[in-house]
Amino acid sequence: MKTKLATITRNKKGQPASTEQTVVAETLRIGRGADCKLHLSDPRIALLHAEIMCGVDGVSFVEARGGAVSVEGRFETAATLKTGQRLLIGPFEVIVLPPQPDVDLALSVELVDPLKDDLEQVKSQVKAGIKSTWLSKRLFSWVAFATVLLAFLVWPVMNALDRSHGKEPVKIAGLTADASWDVGPLSSAHASFGSNCGACHQQPFVQVTNGACEDCHKKIGWHFALDTKEAKAVHTGIFGDTQCSSCHRDHKGPNGLVRSDATLCTDCHKNLKSKHPKTGVADVAEFTKDHPPFKVSMLIPGKTGPEALVRIQQDDKARYVESSGLKFPHDVHMSPKGLRGPDGKVKMECKNCHTPDETGTRFKPTTMGEHCQSCHSLEFEPKATKRQVPHGKVADVIATLQEYYAQAALSDAPIDVVLEDGIKRPGARTAETKRQAGLTWANAKADKITQELFEVRVCFECHQIKKGDANAEPEVRWQIAPIAITQHWLPKSRFPHSQHDTNKCDSCHAVTKSKLSSDIAIPDIKNCRECHGGNVTVKDKAPGTCETCHGFHTGSPKSGVPPILPGSNQPKLMLKAAANATYLANSPTAKSNGTGGASQ
């Protein structure tokens, strides 16, 4: 087979130049190999890439050998060659030229995909530097900046504006955006505000005002009573600029709102006298060391106004005596042998008379009707009747007795048990003379029993009774001492009995051997120190910081309340009575119904 090969090269302008040669071979071998007649020196060509042969019918055909051959765009393993056909052998384009004389086949060969320059090739495969990748500091920075600012500034501010316009802000997963501004959980007292930030933070960029607190805390007390000009001046001097939020910082967890650190108190109280010489409060720095003995607040019977109450320090033995106006020996009542009761023997316990109040903090008032009268009956003629004299004014007692005996003397109904001669007989009508005699008897009898009640039994059993002029009217012949039962002995402290109820009462209150009602059974500071440490933690002891017992806002915002009664723990009735200065203004008999805890 004789083949004409036209090798086409191009100059820089792309103009072709052709070099022709004619090769004769049985088979036209195409390849990189030295033995190939169509020698294509390129690494992309196989040693023997393809072969072109002439068939018996004179038609030439190509067969792929070591490499791929594309005929008119399609890879073929073998194909018949036709004029104008375009073959791709590696990077070479081979075109079948029109038949020419003297040759069996004419082909043009051109390198259409030259190898890159080696340096270019290597450079194209080197990619160095993170900057050349998709990572971008600028892009990341903008995205991060915008994301954080939108999520944590713009959106929360929009939430806040929504709220200030009364709109409910959008929530996602139950959270509003300004939840991300929340510095910590609210105190348990404020937890119900939830995400309503504006309840306290009423104006943007303005600190929470006292007004915001006082919207709810209307009745909060000052630190001490501002009942005098001087007290007001001192208060202003100390607390003038103090904001609620100076001490009460919220967002510090359930118990974080109220300060319990010792310095709250001791900063001033450790040397209070040097700053305020007129103060009646002793210097104290530490409960276990220099806390003075307790001062009890005791009601004084028969006094009015501020004098109705005195404070007596427990070590003031001469004055530390109760004068309630009653006779009450605890030892008799608490006798282990028991007492004679209406239904037989009774062994009394503390709780029989001292029943805890609703909060368990202290005790309900002990009253005649509820706690005493079942044993201390006011029956005046127990053999004849179950009737009792009223627990009230002397005159009422006398009237009751006179009515009773007159009725007994004059009644048609027989009174078999009254056996004195001449008064009446069964079934008989009473004649006028006899009526007169009966009345005389009744009056004498009433007088006698009255005297008995006030001087020997019943009233006399519990009351201190002064006997007056024997010739005076019966109503003024006996004077019952005024009564004042102190209900809250330590109103400046808080002592929850309920939190101490694992102890027996007598472990603090030594009453079982108390013979006199003048004994005061309020435990002293030593008793508390047995279990409680102070501001400084003491090993094996319960805490005893100032705040364990004392409150801060125990002064009243209202003037006119006696400074001795500032505590919100004070029973209302007592507070009111003392404040109005009407307490015991009338004789104790004026309060006869037994509802006033302090009066009975």
Add this chain to the structure above:
Amino acid sequence: MRHRTILEYRDYRYLKLAALIVVAVIFAYGWYKYPVGHYGGTPLGYTLGTIGALLIVWLMWLGVQKRRYRTTGDIKGWLSAHIYLGTSLIVVATLHAAFQIGWNVHTLAYVLMMIVILSGFYGVYTYLRFPSLMTENLAEDTLESLTLKIADIDREARRLALGMSDEMNKAVLTSIKETRIGGGVYAQLRENVPNCPTTIAVQLIKARAGTVKGEEARKQQDLYGLMLRKQRLVGRARTDIRYKAIMDIWLFFHVPLSVALLAALVAHIVAVFFYW
């Protein structure tokens, strides 16, 4: 004279300054008593917060300084200050927060700041460790000169392989056309490139040793030598790119996160005073 690192700049001038700040801040924190305890809103808390915020802004300004070529003071001094004062921020900010954390924008700012600082520590580590490794790896060369050498080898190897078997020729051609050096983020950072065409070619030539004789065997021996040299050059070029990438990549976190920190800082400050 021994080379002095950025850490030793001017006899540890900024280490001393940072240590002074840290000691002063710790002392103040220990000495200062506030009725309701330490937190960001006490006078000391506000002071520490202000110091911290100013430090953050100033440290970020370094980024701007580096971009401008006309800088006040030399860049080493700025960098030394950046490192030490940045580190002191850990103490300043932690005491400002008084060790309180929560799921909020305030802690977000703190956490972002800590990540930025820790990524900065990694940056310092790379600045101290990798330049010497790079010098060791490149010796007299540069990435550019390595590329030139590889191209020379490619040309020679291609010429030699033309007369060899298709298998051998193809392996060499693949090595020339497909040996990637560097590339994407991961490609630049990874130490070993699996299925590297150059390695495959080296292995192939080694495996075919002894299958040919005479002149051909000698040529094959030459080709083996060439490809082996190329393999080493490619390895060094890749190592160089890897070191550079390691020294660069942390900045792609450090910078955007510090910008995020700036945003969180603004949100933190606005939030605190919005609901004061």
